[in-house]
Amino acid sequence: xxxxxxxxxxxxxxxxxxxxxxxxxxxxxxxxxxxxxxxxxxxxxxxxxxxxxxxxxxxxxxxxxxxxxxxxxxxxxxxxxxxxxxxxxxxxxxxxxxxxxxxxxxxxxxxxxxxxxxxxxxxxxxxxxxxxxxxxxxxxxxxxxxxxxxxxxxxxxxxxxxxxxxxxxxxxxxxxxxxxxxxxxxxxxxxxxxxxxxxxxxxxxxxxxxxxxxxxxxxxxxxxxxxxxxxxxxxxxxxxxxxxxxxxxxxxx
Numbered sequence: 128x129x130x131x132x133x134x135x136x137x138x139x140x141x142x143x144x145x146x147x148x149x150x151x152x153x154x155x156x157x158x159x160x161x162x163x164x165x166x167x168x169x170x171x172x173x174x175x176x177x178x179x180x181x182x183x184x185x186x187x188x189x190x191x192x193x194x195x196x197x198x199x200x201x202x203x204x205x206x207x208x209x210x211x212x213x214x215x216x217x218x219x220x221x222x223x224x225x226x227x228x229x230x231x232x233x234x235x236x237x238x239x240x241x242x243x244x245x246x247x248x249x250x251x252x253x254x255x256x257x258x259x260x261x262x263x264x265x266x267x268x269x270x271x272x273x274x275x276x277x278x279x280x281x282x283x284x285x286x287x288x289x290x291x292x293x294x295x296x297x298x299x300x301x302x303x304x305x306x307x308x309x310x311x312x313x314x315x316x317x318x319x320x321x322x323x324x325x326x327x328x329x330x331x332x333x334x335x336x337x338x339x340x341x342x343x344x345x346x347x348x349x350x351x352x353x354x355x356x357x358x359x360x361x362x363x364x365x366x367x368x369x370x371x372x373x374x375x376x377x378x379x380x
């Protein structure tokens with residue numbers, strides 16, 4: 128092993144910290160694919176953690192496909208090398224820049240999905256998009272949050288692409304899809320919320336109409352406006368909330 132292991136400093140979840148450190152060491156090439164890791168007692172000593180913490184970290188990296196256990200032999204780096212499945216780590220969403228990066232990813236996916244939906248959608252799929260749009264209105268009139276119906280609208284568009292990969296990735300990102308779940312509108316609660324929902328519905332209507340019209344350019348542009356402008360609104364509202372709480376926005380590269 129060519130890279131020194133430093134003791135973990137207490138703070139966030141120890142197991143998560145150990146898993147992150149160990150993954151970085153493996154991905155740096157310190158261990159070759161198929162190579163056995165040092166024994167458990169050596170790793171617990173070097174990381175300065177208990178066996179239970181180390182085992183939890185190793186289990187997480189096994190689930191990611193980075194490590195493999197061999198009964199009676201030990202823990203090895205995956206023979207295929209450090210190939211990890213895509214995921215967004217919870218700690219990446221603790222600061223505004225991390226959330227905005229995920230929203231950029233969402234925009235890239237959904238802008239193209241809207242264009243494909245405009246050219247591929249069936250009549251039934253177009254009607255499903257309209258039905259989802261109407262349910263957002265119904266939620267607004269009832270005073271409901273509309274988060275689930277908003278998500279259903281975007282999922283109906285993804286389904287209209289005819290490509291199940293779009294619905295799969297949006298399902299994975301569901302917790303991040305509706306920015307208003309993570310913000311607090313600073314205006315009067317009722318008036319602010321109503322104006323916000325009306326604005327969103329105008330954007331949703333532009334997307335829906337472009338898809339019905341079979342206009343991929345218009346659908347992509349309408350989705351771009353909805354998501355890119357939405358990310359900018361999110362940033363502004365989050366900054367306002369941070370100022371009110373006198374907490375600085377943490378910025379990252």
